Amino acid sequence: MTAPPVSADPATAPNLYLPDLMEVLEVQQHTADTKSVRLRFRNEIAAKRFSFRVGQFGIFSAFGSGEATFNICSSSTWKDYIEFCFRRTGMVTDALWEVDKDDTIGFRGPYGNGYPMEKWRRKHLIFLGGGIAMPPIRCAIWYALEHRDEYGEITIIYGARSTKDLVFADDLARWAQYDGVQVIRCVDPGGETPDWDGEVGFVPEVLKRADVRSDNSVALVVGPPIMIKLTMPLLTRMGLVDRDIYTSLESRMKCGVGKCGRCNCGPVYLCKEGPVFTLEQLKALPNDY
Amino acid sequence: MSHAIRKEALRALVGSWLAEGKRVAGPVAVGPGRVLYQPLVSPERLLLDGFIRTVNSIKAFVFPRHEELYAYRFRGRQVELIDAPLPEEEQIVIGARPCDAAALPVLDHVFRWGTPDRSYERRRELTTVVTLACREYDDHCFCTSLDSGPRDERGSDVLLVEIDEETYEVVWLTSKGKDLFVRHTERADRKGTIGTGPKRKFDAAALERFLAENFESPVWETFALRCLGCGACAYDCPTCHCFDIVDEGDRHGGMRVRNWDSCQFALFTLHASGHNPRTAQAQRIRQRIYHKFRIYPDKFGDTLCTGCGNCSRGCPVHLGIRPVLEAISALERKPQSAPPKTP
Numbered sequence: 001m002t003a004p005p006v007s008a009d010p011a012t013a014p015n016l017y018l019p020d021l022m023e024v025l026e027v028q029q030h031t032a033d034t035k036s037v038r039l040r041f042r043n044e045i046a047a048k049r050f051s052f053r054v055g056q057f058g059i060f061s062a063f064g065s066g067e068a069t070f071n072i073c074s075s076s077t078w079k080d081y082i083e084f085c086f087r088r089t090g091m092v093t094d095a096l097w098e099v100d101k102d103d104t105i106g107f108r109g110p111y112g113n114g115y116p117m118e119k120w121r122r123k124h125l126i127f128l129g130g131g132i133a134m135p136p137i138r139c140a141i142w143y144a145l146e147h148r149d150e151y152g153e154i155t156i157i158y159g160a161r162s163t164k165d166l167v168f169a170d171d172l173a174r175w176a177q178y179d180g181v182q183v184i185r186c187v188d189p190g191g192e193t194p195d196w197d198g199e200v201g202f203v204p205e206v207l208k209r210a211d212v213r214s215d216n217s218v219a220l221v222v223g224p225p226i227m228i229k230l231t232m233p234l235l236t237r238m239g240l241v242d243r244d245i246y247t248s249l250e251s252r253m254k255c256g257v258g259k260c261g262r263c264n265c266g267p268v269y270l271c272k273e274g275p276v277f278t279l280e281q282l283k284a285l286p287n288d289y
Numbered sequence: 290m291s292h293a294i295r296k297e298a299l300r301a302l303v304g305s306w307l308a309e310g311k312r313v314a315g316p317v318a319v320g321p322g323r324v325l326y327q328p329l330v331s332p333e334r335l336l337l338d339g340f341i342r343t344v345n346s347i348k349a350f351v352f353p354r355h356e357e358l359y360a361y362r363f364r365g366r367q368v369e370l371i372d373a374p375l376p377e378e379e380q381i382v383i384g385a386r387p388c389d390a391a392a393l394p395v396l397d398h399v400f401r402w403g404t405p406d407r408s409y410e411r412r413r414e415l416t417t418v419v420t421l422a423c424r425e426y427d428d429h430c431f432c433t434s435l436d437s438g439p440r441d442e443r444g445s446d447v448l449l450v451e452i453d454e455e456t457y458e459v460v461w462l463t464s465k466g467k468d469l470f471v472r473h474t475e476r477a478d479r480k481g482t483i484g485t486g487p488k489r490k491f492d493a494a495a496l497e498r499f500l501a502e503n504f505e506s507p508v509w510e511t512f513a514l515r516c517l518g519c520g521a522c523a524y525d526c527p528t529c530h531c532f533d534i535v536d537e538g539d540r541h542g543g544m545r546v547r548n549w550d551s552c553q554f555a556l557f558t559l560h561a562s563g564h565n566p567r568t569a570q571a572q573r574i575r576q577r578i579y580h581k582f583r584i585y586p587d588k589f590g591d592t593l594c595t596g597c598g599n600c601s602r603g604c605p606v607h608l609g610i611r612p613v614l615e616a617i618s619a620l621e622r623k624p625q626s627a628p629p630k631t632p
Contacts, residue, residue, distance in 0.1 A: 064361070
């Protein structure tokens with residue numbers, strides 16, 4: 001396959017690395033080390049021009065510290081702002097941790113392929129997330145709930161290390177109120193408190209015990225590699241075919257547009273051809289992710 | 290009938306470009322046995338023979354090692370962004386090796402697919418490449434093993450081929466190249482001649498067969514035992530193009546820059562979570578070989594290697610691409626060297 005060269009007049013072509021400036025509308029702290037940030041474009045033209053598909057990602061800047069890649073965890077139907085969520089773990093997220101209302105951060109995107117929400121219509125949806133991987137499923141959950149008629153039953157299984165590590169716990173409670181939605185929260189053994197009313201166990205274990213509708217279903221599994229690896233075979237055993245089991249792969253990215261050479265997994269550039277893959281596609285990839 | 294230029298006339302022509310204020314770069318001796326492509330300050334510094342290859346490649350002239358993408362300035366809680374100015378200066382690279390020039394159209398694919406990279410594109414337009422066909426090779430050269438050779442014209446605007454000790458044949462390949470030379474050549478009844486290039490060192494077809502089957506192979510580990518993971522191979526390579534984006538600044542503001550990077554570093558793919566898809570040097574060597582000889586060709590139709598051998602010349606442990614490919618090619622040959630058992 002040969003990609004046709006794109007001719008562009010460099011004198012007028014935009015600088016693809018130049019981000020849009022975003023105003024911080026709100027910061028929400030979820031756990032001891034995770035926060036989500038709500039952002040609005042400072043430039044109105046950029047705001048009007050912007051649209052994205054749930055499952056796509058952005059590259060967010062803390063000027064002076066650098067850029068980092070996060071899923072856009074708000075729904076694509078929310079027009080006034082976007083949200084992203086991060087765990088404080090390095091230089092950029094240390095700087096983002098200090099960000100407050102009215103501050104400015106940079107945003108480039110949207111990048112990547114996103115979830116095929118149209119294809120998932122008239123199907124039952126199973127969402128499985130672990131830890132900080134709640135944000136990349138949250139956008140799809142909200143999208144599905146906002147188009148409630150178009151989707152069947154929704155099962156959400158979300159696990160964290162402990163009761164203190166649940167991200168978007170308020171959303172979990174709200175989703176449980178919807179008809180035809182089953183929310184199962186779980187924490188790793190030892191992570192429970194005496195008043196914990198959710199499940200105790202790892203996500204794959206909890207999935208095994210749960211009563212989940214699996215006919216005419218698609219599943220989205222996002223989490224640490226070990227969780228994905230152990231959860232996918234269970235879905236297969238439940239009768240889901242490989243092309244109905246989805247995941248979103250994590251990768252250290254720099255450019256987001258297939259140039260910096262960092263995110264390839266075998267022949268696939270995760271930033272352009274991913275980050276969303278079916279198990280069918282995953283099986284064709286080398287073990288390089 | 291061909292066009293020719295005497296070597297002194299070529300040097301004088303370079304001098305006239307410099308006098309006109311043009312930016313001219315070419316091979317310059319910077320120390321014993323050490324030649325680098327560098328901006329020329331005088332035509333006398335230009336070195337056209339007596340060495341096999343420069344230590345660096347010409348990619349830095351279209352894809353600088355360190356490049357400002359834009360500047361940021363803090364204004365209270367707001368930030369002001371100042372786009373980096375587009376390069377405007379025309380530049381001529383003279384005395385490029387064919388294996389350097391050939392890398393440019395190969396690099397075009399990745400910088401142009403999807404969203405074009407503006408500054409790369411601009412520098413490509415502003416750069417004229419005058420290539421000198423190779424008459425000498427060393428054991429590291431392997432262009433001929435990759436269907437290239439000592440007078441590969443890819444990426445060149447002009448190709449100079451030695452006719453004799455005094456004269457080069459001038460083959461202009463683009464109008465940009467012709468414009469530089471057209472009034473400065475004389476007619477010649479001889480053409481430049483060069484040899485057939487370095488001997489073939491491995492079988493590219495065997496390599497292709499091997500890579501199709503051996504992503505998981507113990508052979509990668511054997512190379513990794515030697516590799517120091519220093520990344521010199523990537524920095525000396527005409528086609529390696531991976532980069533990092535970082536901020537450099539202080540409390541008032543700064544620049545967002547991109548720097549060359551290498552897949553040979555463990556940090557290259559390390560996730561924030563601590564997970565790393567390539568924790569071992571063997572995986573990183575495998576990545577470099579696969580990227581160049583399978584992934585890039587599959588995606589863009591060109592091999593991400595021109596056979597220059599710089600990765601081996603610059604390697605502190607005599608590794609680099611060629612020894613790896615020779616070993617792979619030998620492995621792939623073994624089963625076939627056994628006598629056929631068919632009746």
